[in-house]
Amino acid sequence: MRARFSSVLTTVFAAALLAGCVSVDGAAERARVLDAAGERSDSFPAADAGALLARPLSEDEAAAVALARNAALRAELAEAGLARAAWAQASLPPNPVLEFTSMPPSGGQASWELEARAPLAALLLWPHRQALARGAYDAAQYRAVAAAVDHAAAARRAFTAAVAAAQRAEMFAQVEQAAAAAVLTVEELRAAGNVPALDVERERALHHRAVLARMQADLDARQAHIALARALGAVEDDPRPAASRLPDPEMEAPERDAFVEAAIRASLPLASARAEAERALRAAGAEGVEALLDHAEAGAVFDRHHGATERGWLVEFRPPLFDFAARSAAARIRAEAAADRHAAMAAGVRAAALSAHAGFAAAAARARYVRDELLPASERLLNETMLQYNAMQLGVFDLIAAFEARVAAGTEYVDALEAYHHARITLMTLAQGGTPPDASGAGNGAAMAARGAAGGH
């Protein structure tokens, strides 16, 4: 009996030692996640973000700074560390319960009782719970990598928006300058006695509107700049984009079906949902045993009474006479819900990939159309207006209006380029496994997967 008891304890401690192999280190876990994200997105945290911030940034550098500096991202990545800690915890044997009872001495003899027991479910389902924790960790890691990919993409979008807003502000300043020139001209005409006051007021009203539009554009540019700084985790550093112009729409759209399949294969939210579904299914499979043994304990009893020592076994069992069926059903429902979420996510990712592809193709086509057709047309319009002005068929105000039309075409190009680059980033993000921008059909990727995780054990 003694020998058997000893062997049980030996087994428990050995398992505990083995379980200790799952290490928990938050910094290492974050590095693992960022490496995985970098492999996918080619965006790695900047080794020296401060040095980068000291000079004008490219879009890639902005993403690198964002991965290195953003506290919100670090908080999101901590979830993966917590899941790893939970996995490490699940890898250890359940803690035993030791109960010691001492009775008042009787007849000069001390009486005491020692019970050592362990939860049977935890012991028997130890590998099972370890596997569940591993599944939860996998899902959390997918979510964390997705968060990093998304974060790099968000930084790129903020970069694009900041450059575009600055360009727009420049253009509205040009319109204001043109309106001011028109006012000066009409005031000269008025001073020469050539036009009524009405004409002056008309131009002044247009100038006032131009000033207001420029003020709004300035504010928009400032806000976009702040948003970029925030996305980079560098509000104090005043990050400056290196380019004053958004790049031309050079990227060709990938082949659609291949892109969609690649996006589905790469999707991290989908992988997370898959891990959660598998975990829920595994949990549901063991729910019957869990229900039976949930409160069952077994152990040894040592009793010292009147100088005699007795040993015995202890078993405690609470039969699930009334809630067994409900618990099993709940576990089954959770498994089905997780499977449905996975299916919905798969459909959502496919739809998002199709939508992103269509959106990119349209945005690229629009940007190229504006570049190749509208911009040259507005340039030609201005040139032809100049010719007609020289021929004295049109007046100076027609010329200024044509200039404003050219600026408007330039603004249109900035809008189109901004839409193109956002669409490009969305396309790239999906190819890298990031979260679909609008996964409403499947629930928001990371958040939905997290809900699934919260619903399980």
Place this chain on the structure above:
Amino acid sequence: MKLSRRNALLAGATGLAAAPLLAASAAAQANPARTMRDGESAPPGVAGRDYRPVITPDGAALPYRIQGGVKIFHLVAEEVEHEFAPGLVGRCWGYNGRVHGPTIEAVEGDRLRIYVTNRLPAPTTVHWHGLVVPSGMDGVGGISQPSIRPGETFVYEWTLRQHGTFMYHSHHDEMTQMALGLMGLFIAHPRRPQGPRADRDYAYLLSEWQMHPGASRPDPNAMEFNLLTFNARAYPGTSPMLARTGERVRIRLANLSAMDHHPIHIHGHVMTVTETDGGPIPQSARWPETTVLVPTGSSRTVEFIADNPGDWAFHCHMTHHVMNQMGHGIPNMTGVNARRIDRAVGAILPHYMTMGHDGMGDMGPHVESGHMPVPGNSLPMVGAQGPHGYVTMGGMVTLLKVRNRLPADGSHPGWYDDPPGTRARIARAEELTRDGVDPAAPPRP
């Protein structure tokens, strides 16, 4: 052969030839533009024998042949590429490859048969403006005749029972077809000329167009016109009239402008108005003019002795009619501070230059020098370089060149060389002092 009214009545039942004679004869009784008696006939008039052909500057005469005592003409209405002046070509509608159509010349009493072939994409007709013809030959689409459809050839035939300066033009969709150029001169010479014969007989058809600078087709929808022409040419594209000193010059002016009359002014001479399209003005009723108003749809004939050698402007005196392709919807820049505007607008448009602040006179030289590009196929206010500077006129302008001698080949004699002391110049200081003129003195009432 003499054709009495009775004979005409008898012949009338036999065909096309006789019926117009009857109508024309009856209608012609009250027409003063006749030198032939009622019922009188004559062989087809021949140039040199019966008349001296008119000169249609920048135009041409329509050839004819005589068939059975009838003068046969053939007009072909078609699209024509026409040069209004060097640098401005329009896709117009004309006759026989010309805009305007060639001048038809005939002699009072001629039997005329004029074929009209329509090669236009639209129906057309030809109306013989001012001519007394049988009703069915009047050429008014829908009233006198069915319009001539594309590809069809109609024939008009009548006997000319008057003389004078007349016109022909489309009378189908007149606004469009006349705006595109479908018109020409019709000169009827008298069978028995009265009074002194002109040494030079010039004929002009006045018209107006809207040619948007840079466009290549006249705009028939326009009610404002930016190109005013003598024989469909705008200065500096007009050829000058030539005369030797002492010659009698006749100028026939016919106006088919859409919306404007034209007061035509001659420099250096006094003209006598001798005829309208209604006929010759009796000697006692003729009046002297330096400017003769030619209403639209009318003709006026003037004569004068070219007794003043020189280069003389001959032009419409409506000032907007002596501007080529002038825009009218632009701000009045006269008197503005161009420098301030140049700075403000030049900041956004580096090639900008304020124009019109000191008038339009520099426009032509700027354009011609090439530093101020204008739309292709346009003549924005372009004039021409003259012997003493830039001529700031365009449009309905030409020159009368009177010389004691002219080149025998009829070519341009060059610019007039004023005899010493007969040209305006800068006043010399001693002249100003002598005459008590102080240019810096404040103006006196």
